[in-house]
Amino acid sequence: MGSAKPIKLGAWIHGVGAGWxxxxxxxxxxxxxxxxxxxxxxxxxxxxAKFDFVFIADSMYIDKNSSPHYxxxxxxxxxxxxxxAVTKHVGLVATATVTxxxxxxxxxxxxxxxxxxxxxxxxxxVTSWLSGTAENFSRREHLNHDTRYRLAQEFxxxxxxxxxxxxxxxxxxxxxxGRFLDPSKLHELNHKGEFxxxxxxxxxxxxxxxxxxxxxxxxxxxxxxFAARNAEAIFVHYSSLEENRAxxxxxxxxxxxxxxxxxxxxxxxxxxxIVGRTQEEAEAKYRQKLSLVSVEKAVVALSRPxxxxxxTKHNLDDPFPDLGELGYHSHRSSAEKIKEMARKENLxxxxxxxxxxxxxxxxxxxxxxxxxxxxxxxxxxxxxxFIVGESLPGELENFTKQVVPILRERGLFREEYEHDTFRGxxxxxxxxxxxxxxxxx
Amino acid sequence: MAKKRQIKLGATITGAGTSHNTWxxxxxxxxxxxxxxxxxxxxxxxxxGKFDFVFIVDSPYITANSAPHFLNRLEPLTVLSAIGSVTEKIGLVGxxxxxxxxxxxxxxxxxxxxxxxxxxxxxxxVTTGLEGAAANYGRSEHYxxxxxxxxAAEHxxxxxxxxxxxxxxxxxxxxETGQFFDETKLHELNFKGEFxxxxxxxxxxxxxxxxxxxxxAGGSDSGRDLAARSADAIFARSSSLEEAKAFYRDVxxxxxxxxxxxxxxxxxxxxxxIVADTEEExxxxxxxxAGKLTIEEALVELxxxxxxxxxxKHDLDAPFPDLGDLGSNAxxxxxERIKRTARENNLxxxxxxxxxxxxxxxxxxxPEQIADRLQxxxxxxxxxxFIIYSEVSxxxxxxxxxxxxxxxxxxxxRTEYESDTFRGxxxxxxxxxxHTKRRKALAEKEGAKV
Numbered sequence: 001m002g003s004a005k006p007i008k009l010g011a012w013i014h015g016v017g018a019g020w021x022x023x024x025x026x027x028x029x030x031x032x033x034x035x036x037x038x039x040x041x042x043x044x045x046x047x048x049a050k051f052d053f054v055f056i057a058d059s060m061y062i063d064k065n066s067s068p069h070y071x072x073x074x075x076x077x078x079x080x081x082x083x084x085a086v087t088k089h090v091g092l093v094a095t096a097t098v099t100x101x102x103x104x105x106x107x108x109x110x111x112x113x114x115x116x117x118x119x120x121x122x123x124x125x126v127t128s129w130l131s132g133t134a135e136n137f138s139r140r141e142h143l144n145h146d147t148r149y150r151l152a153q154e155f156x157x158x159x160x161x162x163x164x165x166x167x168x169x170x171x172x173x174x175x176x177x178g179r180f181l182d183p184s185k186l187h188e189l190n191h192k193g194e195f196x197x198x199x200x201x202x203x204x205x206x207x208x209x210x211x212x213x214x215x216x217x218x219x220x221x222x223x224x225x226f227a228a229r230n231a232e233a234i235f236v237h238y239s240s241l242e243e244n245r246a247x248x249x250x251x252x253x254x255x256x257x258x259x260x261x262x263x264x265x266x267x268x269x270x271x272x273x274i275v276g277r278t279q280e281e282a283e284a285k286y287r288q289k290l291s292l293v294s295v296e297k298a299v300v301a302l303s304r305p306x307x308x309x310x311x312t313k314h315n316l317d318d319p320f321p322d323l324g325e326l327g328y329h330s331h332r333s334s335a336e337k338i339k340e341m342a343r344k345e346n347l348x349x350x351x352x353x354x355x356x357x358x359x360x361x362x363x364x365x366x367x368x369x370x371x372x373x374x375x376x377x378x379x380x381x382x383x384x385x386f387i388v389g390e391s392l393p394g395e396l397e398n399f400t401k402q403v404v405p406i407l408r409e410r411g412l413f414r415e416e417y418e419h420d421t422f423r424g425x426x427x428x429x430x431x432x433x434x435x436x437x438x439x440x441x
Numbered sequence: 442m443a444k445k446r447q448i449k450l451g452a453t454i455t456g457a458g459t460s461h462n463t464w465x466x467x468x469x470x471x472x473x474x475x476x477x478x479x480x481x482x483x484x485x486x487x488x489x490g491k492f493d494f495v496f497i498v499d500s501p502y503i504t505a506n507s508a509p510h511f512l513n514r515l516e517p518l519t520v521l522s523a524i525g526s527v528t529e530k531i532g533l534v535g536x537x538x539x540x541x542x543x544x545x546x547x548x549x550x551x552x553x554x555x556x557x558x559x560x561x562x563x564x565x566x567v568t569t570g571l572e573g574a575a576a577n578y579g580r581s582e583h584y585x586x587x588x589x590x591x592x593a594a595e596h597x598x599x600x601x602x603x604x605x606x607x608x609x610x611x612x613x614x615x616x617e618t619g620q621f622f623d624e625t626k627l628h629e630l631n632f633k634g635e636f637x638x639x640x641x642x643x644x645x646x647x648x649x650x651x652x653x654x655x656x657x658a659g660g661s662d663s664g665r666d667l668a669a670r671s672a673d674a675i676f677a678r679s680s681s682l683e684e685a686k687a688f689y690r691d692v693x694x695x696x697x698x699x700x701x702x703x704x705x706x707x708x709x710x711x712x713x714x715i716v717a718d719t720e721e722e723x724x725x726x727x728x729x730x731a732g733k734l735t736i737e738e739a740l741v742e743l744x745x746x747x748x749x750x751x752x753x754k755h756d757l758d759a760p761f762p763d764l765g766d767l768g769s770n771a772x773x774x775x776x777e778r779i780k781r782t783a784r785e786n787n788l789x790x791x792x793x794x795x796x797x798x799x800x801x802x803x804x805x806x807x808p809e810q811i812a813d814r815l816q817x818x819x820x821x822x823x824x825x826x827f828i829i830y831s832e833v834s835x836x837x838x839x840x841x842x843x844x845x846x847x848x849x850x851x852x853x854x855r856t857e858y859e860s861d862t863f864r865g866x867x868x869x870x871x872x873x874x875x876h877t878k879r880r881k882a883l884a885e886k887e888g889a890k891v
Contacts, residue, residue, distance in 0.1 A: 023614065023621060030614035030621075034645065036526070036557040060545065062644045068621045072612065072646045075553035081522035082557045085477070101546060104501060104577045112516035116477045116523050135640035136545045166513065173464070173471035178735060180457075180464055180471070181512060183505035199576035203503045204475065205513045294619070 007378055007412050008233070008266050008385025008426065009404075010053040010093070011046035011396055013039055015069040018272075018389065019357060020301050021292035023068050027393035033073040036082060042396060043083045046090055049400035050414050052425055053091030053122060055215075055235070055387055056080060060100060061133040065300050065308065077109050084117035091422035093122035093215055098155035099148060100128060100137045103198055107162040110212045111204045119209035119421035124235065125216050125226075127152050131307055149222040154193045156214070156230055161189045163211050164433045165201035187435050209421035210430040219247070219334075228254035231265060232428055235387055238269035238361065239337075244382035264428060266384040269377070272391035273363035273370050275402050282364050289392055290358050295350055298357035305334040316350040367402035374403070375412060448819050448854050449826030449867055450845075451494040451534065451709060452487040452837070454480050457509035459498070460798070461738035462730060463832040464509045474514040477523055483837070484524045487531060490841040491855050493866050494532030494563060496656075496676070496828055497521060501541060502574035504749055506741045518550045525558035532863035534563035534656055539596035540589055541569065541578045544637060547596070548603040551653045552645045560649035560862035564600075565656040565676060566667070568593045570772035572748040586770050590663035595634045597655070597671050602630045604652050605874045606642035628876050650862035651872040656709075660688075660774030669695030673869055674707040676828055678775070680800055685710050685823035705870060707825040710818070714804035714811050714829065716839035723805045730833070731799040736791060739798035746772035746779065757791040808843040815844070816853060 015033025016023040023030050032038045043054050056076040076094035084092055092113060096106055114121035127148040134142040143151065170185035189200035216231035218224060227234045228251050238244055244267075252262045274289075276282030299311045306327045314321050320342035327335025342352050363370050377383040390396040407413040419425050456474030457464045464471060473479040484495050497517040517535030525533050533554060537547055547564070555562035568590060572583040584592060611626030630641030657668035658676040668675045669692055679685035693703040715730075717723035734742075740752045747768045755762050761783035768776025783793045804811050818824045831837040848854035860866045 021619070024616045024619060026616070028616075030616070031612075034556045036559075039557075040526070060549070060644065062642060064624045064627060066644075071622065071627075071644060072607065073644060074557060075549045075645070078518055078522040078550055078553040079557060081519040082526035085481070085523040085526035100543060102541060102543075102578055105542065108501075108516045109519055112519040115475045115515060116519060118477075132640070135638070137543055138636075138638045171471060171513070175465045175467075178461075178465065178738075180509050181505060186505050186512075197576075197579040199573075201503065203501065203507075203512060203514065204516070 005263075005384070005427070006414055007374065007407060008268060009049075009051045009413065010055050010091070010268060010385070010387040011042060011051050012055045012057065012270060012387050012389040013042045014057060014389060015073050017069060018067065019289075019293065020067050020297040021294070022289070022392075024292045025289070025393055029393070033069045036074075036079070039074065039079055040083060040086050042390070043087055043090060045397050045400055047087050049404050050417060051090055051388075051400075052385070053093050053120075053422060054080075054083065055093040055122075055124065056095060057124075058095035058097075058126070059133070060097065060128065061136060063132065063308070065303065067301065077113060080121075081113055081116055084113060084120065087117075087120075089120075089417045089420075089425070091120050091122050091213065091425070092117055093124055093213070095124040095126055097126050097128040097133075098152045099143060100133065103155050103158040103196060104162065104200075104202070107159040107202055108204055110159070111163060111202065111207065114207035114209065114212050115204065119207045119423070121207070121209075121212040122215055122233070122422060123212045125152060125156060125214060125230070127218075145220070145222060149218075149226055151195050152226060153230070154195050158189065158191050158193075158196055158198050160211065161191060161434070162198070162200050162202040163206060164435060165189070166205035167433050167436050168206060170205065185435075206433065207421075209423040210433075213422055213426065213428065224251055224254060227251060228260075228265070229258045232426070233266045233268055236267060236269050238271050238363075238377075238383075238386075240362070241377060241380065241382050244269055244377065245380060248381050248383065266426070268385050268387050269383050270387045270389055271363045272361055272389040272395075273399055273403070274391050274395060275365070275367050275370055275398050277366065279365050279369070282366065285392055286360060286364050290354075293354065293357050295353060298353035299349070301357050302338075302353045305338065311349060311353075314349055316353075317348050320347055320349050320352050367406055370399075370403050371406040371410070374407065375410065378412070445852065446825075447852075448815065448824075448848060449493045449707060449709070450490075450854065451496045451532070451826070451828040452483065452492050453496045453498060453711075453828060453830045454483045455498065455510045455830075455832050456480075456514060458832045459508050459510045460734070460742060460832070461508050462733035465733050466730075466833065468834065471509070472513075474510045474512075477515070477520065480515065480520055480524060481527055483834075484528055484531060486838070486841060488528050490845050491858060492531060492829075493826065494534050494561075494863060495521075495524065496534045496565065497536060498565075499536035499538075499567075500569060500571050500574070501538065501577055502569075502571040504573070506749065508742070518554060521562070522554050522557060525554060525561060528558075530561075530858045530861070530866070532561050532563050532654065532866065533558055534565050534654070536565040536567055536658070538567050538569040538574075539593040540584055541574060542596075544596045544599035545603065545639060545641075545643070548600040548643055549645060551600075552604060552643065552648065555648035555650065555653050556645065560864070562648070562650075562653035563656055563674075563863060564653050565658055566593060566597060566672065567658055570746065570775075572771050583770065586661070586773060587663060590659075590667055592636045594667055594670070595636050597667070599630070599632050599634075599637050599639050601652065601671070602632055602875075603639070603641050603643040604647060605876060606630065607646035608874050608877050609647055609651075612646060626876070647874065648862075650864040651874075654863050654867065654869065664774070665692055665695060668692060669701075669706070670699050672706060673864075674709060674867070677708055677710045677824075679710050679823070680778075682803070682818060682821065682823055685818060686821060689823055704868075707867060707869075708823075709826050709828045710824050711828045711830045712804045713802060713831055714840050714844065715802065715836055716806070716808055716811060716843055718807065720806045720810060723807065726836075727799075727802060727805050734798050736794065739794040740790075743779070743794045743797045746775035752790060752794070755790055757794075758789050761788055761790050761793045808839075808847055811840075811844050812847040812851070815848065816851065819853065 608626035
């Protein structure tokens with residue numbers, strides 16, 4: 001039977017787009033990645049459609065082969081703060097790494113965004129997979145995969161501990177007796193761990209939603225465990241109904257093993273729908289997108305999950321080369337998937353590159369068809385909702401105008417926001433302050 | 442024809458107050474420091490008054506005795522980004538320490554703020570005076586004073602170098618040819634120093650104003666030097682006209698010794714003006730406000746530049762205790778001034794605390810009197826402008842509504858913004874990208890050879 005729970009929807013705001021050539025589309029704003037009006041407008045489109053959140057991805061290393069959006073873009077916490085000032089209901093999810101920032105500073109900035117937005121912040125916890133990043137932060141070597149996840153767990157624990165520095169009723173504001181604060185409700189963290197040592201307290205209190213909502217996006221073994229243990233929402237690539245069903249049941253099972261309820265963790269695949277009034281129109285739009293890519297640039301794009309390996313030394317129409325262990329230390333899952341696809345389907349380097357550069361995805365068609373796919377994925381437990389990327393200029397708005405009304409008609413998506421906070425709208429409980437919880441016990 | 446020199450104005454926004462008496466006022470609710478509406482309203486008010494900038498102070502360490510604003514406040518870059526979103530012309534200056542941040546992150550966040558505001562960002566460079574901060578960042582001890590400043594000099598050099606990663610015409614974005622950018626105009630930094638090793642490039646380009654405006658706020662020798670070498674503006678704390686003039690002269694001379702033009706570094710004393718219809722009334726307001734501070738609270742405020750040293754164990758009416766070196770690694774200038782003042786005037790601990798908590802305020806009086814004093818400081822070269830550090834909304838409103846118009850009438854302050862960017866309004870030169878500069882110099886040399 002169909003899911004009684006409403007679908008979650010997020011909008012992925014990604015400047016000029018994920019591809020190397022998206023900016024060449026006739027309708028594309030070539031400076032979208034640093035255009036505040038573009039970002040505000042996308043957020044307002046999402047909010048008008050009652051989306052749960054907007055999402056900003058991130059990374060901190062570039063070279064001349066990086067994609068246009070990666071080369072020159074807003075930093076997530078600053079642009080989301082700007083968006084907070086011109087929105088009222090939509091959640092604001094920032095990607096921020098644990099590997100190259102201080103937990104005190106990050107805890108503070110996320111809490112600040114949470115206050116500015118009156119309880120709408122979210123944090124997508126990442127561990128920085130581009131190995132060149134270390135060199136921007138005075139470190140010679142990138143941490144290996146396992147170490148990064150141990151660090152991530154400790155870092156997240158420290159940040160959550162800092163967020164709880166003030167109990168929710170710590171501020172008395174008793175003017176007559178000159179008591180602003182009840183000092184017994186301010187707590188030092190005094191954390192000393194494998195990687196981090198942080199005393200606290202944090203100099204900002206909890207917001208109306210308690211803590212920012214925790215997102216995570218790992219597909220590897222470590223990533224799935226981390227997500228199952230800690231995440232409230234999980235961003236995953238949408239590959240196929242079957243693969244995503246397998247991922248969904250695996251992660252939910254792990255979450256239950258870690259003592260959590262299935263209902264407090266949402267799996268949200270990322271999709272880039274293309275909607276047309278007819279199937280033909282949708283396909284034509286996709287072909288237009290494909291026509292923007294040159295194979296030379298596609299080959300350069302392919303190098304990213306393989307530590308910027310130089311594929312140009314291989315012949316384009318030869319079978320995809322054997323790369324051994326390359327890609328193991330960085331973005332493990334993406335590299336493995338590409339190798340497997342090449343092997344299974346006997347693809348040439350050219351074919352792998354083009355497919356990687358402009359994946360079509362399953363959400364290309366009429367509004368009814370796309371709504372059907374979404375409904376099917378949710379009913380068959382492949383997703384609890386989706387993060388919608390803009391495949392072509394105007395497609396986010398197009399999706400909200402054509403597909404979302406159908407989801408509403410079918411009772412699958414909200415008519416109005418139910419709550420004031422991001423957590424409230426997601427149907428998540430406000431976390432109890434750990435110090436208050438201790439007292440209650 | 443050179444434009445007439447005019448006063449520049451900034452305004453701090455400090456919510457529930459950085460002293461222990463502000464929050465006791467009836468109009469303060471208590472949560473102002475985390476309420477965005479509060480910041481937004483003050484910024485809009487300052488913008489309507491044609492102020493050059495708003496200024497967010499900051500530090501990363503508290504104890505249960507800290508003042509309300511310090512205890513629970515919004516973080517500078519996030520709040521300034523939100524303010525930038527709802528304002529159009531006013532500059533946005535945020536305080537961020539070099540001691541506990543990565544230069545890549547700082548460069549990026551300020552550049553992002555600069556872009557989203559259309560060229561209005563500013564960075565107040567500090568090194569963190571509160572020694573307790575170290576424990577929030579995995580260190581057993583705060584950096585020693587001179588080390589802090591060496592690290593700061595490097596940190597600023599890295600940030601400025603990263604800001605120049607993209608030359609201003611590097612982003613070609615030609616749909617027909619398919620060229621997104623000119624590869625020869627994107628530059629790695631490859632910085633290797635005592636504290637930092639940063640490759641770059643930065644993943645964001647320069648804004649309309651080139652670089653965020655750099656403020657510095659240290660009064661020590663190291664602080665003045667750092668400012669003279671790399672800052673565009675200084676937040677100064679001077680307690681008298683003579684002291685302010687001496688500071689002004691010193692910093693400008695240092696800047697010139699570093700090959701800079703004196704008019705490209707602006708000095709901003711911080712002042713807390715109290716305006717009323719008569720001088721008596723203004724003084725009465727000042728006394729009433731100061732009177733709300735208990736001696737215990739005054740002691741806490743006194744202790745801050747000494748890393749929150751616990752003065753309560755000393756006899757209040759005994760001479761100010763000998764603290765030895767204490768404070769020299771914290772807020773050095775403030776600590777030294779307090780010790781010197783106490784010694785030279787034979788003050789007790791009580792007298793010192795009360796004096797520090799209510800320092801002499803030269804800007805208390807009628808609108809005309811205050812305007813006269815501002816004009817005096819400006820014309821006597823004690824200031825290029827002022828940062829209005831006003832914690833009482835009513836008093837700030839009076840300043841904007843009553844004092845600013847007098848300055849405008851006298852031609853000492855703008856009636857409209859001259860520029861869309863912060864640098865433009867401050868009258869500072871556009872910083873040329875160093876790579877572009879180098880390229881031009883090389884081309885000239887080549888040209889000269891022919």
